Amino acid sequence: MVIEHWVLFVSCFLFLVTCCLHIYLIEHNQEMELIFNRACEVLKLRDFSFRTMQRGEPVKDLKRRFVLGHTSFKTKTVTVDIYTAKKRQSKKISAILAVIAHELAHHQKPPYRQRWRGRIINRIHFPQFYRQVNRNVAKFKKDKVLGEYYSSK
């Protein structure tokens, strides 16, 4: 039957496409893990692990704030969204490295409590913190492995 063949062909094709996509995503994740380990090495940070953020659905409104990554002080994990917010395509490695530089800087320049107008506030993103982020990115760019991701495109 011709129709049956056609259906079989289509389902095989779809299967192949999803397989390729799956393998591609796994490779992208593994590459990211290697890059993350290198980033930790460059910054001389130990025992950190990398996770990719599982965002349920794409970000609808890009003008509103949304999280690109987060980190845990307790478990020393850095979680990064490795796909673009809206279209869910693989993000450029240099953009992911920028998020990694930010999240790791939280461990280098940890949050502190400060008295401000009679209240105790938690300072998380303060000037020295941002200086640390820039320093991290500068080190990434200088590194012979990570530097490659900045030179291309």
Ligand SMILES: [Zn+2]
């Ligand atoms: Zn932050």
